[in-house]
Amino acid sequence: MTSYLMELRGLIGNRLLLLPSVAAVIHDHAGNLLLQEKASGEGWSLPAGAIEPGETPQEAVIREVMEETGFIASSTSILGVFGGREFRYTYPNGHQVEYMVTLFKCQVLEGGGAWTDTETKSLRYFARDDMPSLALPYPVQALFA
16 A cells, blocks of 8 residues: 555545555456456456555556556556445455556567566466456456447
8 A cells, every 4th residue: 555545544444435446357368358366355357556745557457567467558548447335345354445447458568577666476377268357347348349
């Protein structure tokens, strides 16, 4: 959690926080979707995270992809913006958030590095029919457009 979010949590505790965020849709050459297994045991997710103060959404998605996958990527397009009640999530520590997510199609420019955060347990590409459920209900058609 960034110092900005830690400061907010110090003020509001576990109460609901509206959180502008980004997520990356990355496919391999066969069209499989890259997912990140969370180290916390919360299952699988897209590479994603909160936008930090002073950061553009494009900068945030590139940073999050680097931190959570080790890949250098570029954002090529916006696939959609999602939020509302369906994008509420309560973390195991009780922190409540409602994400407002800009979903970016991204292209890997360079790979093979190691991720730098502690959120990632593993990475894996999934075919549409073999994909595990995600914590947030992204429309499958947006993930495999």
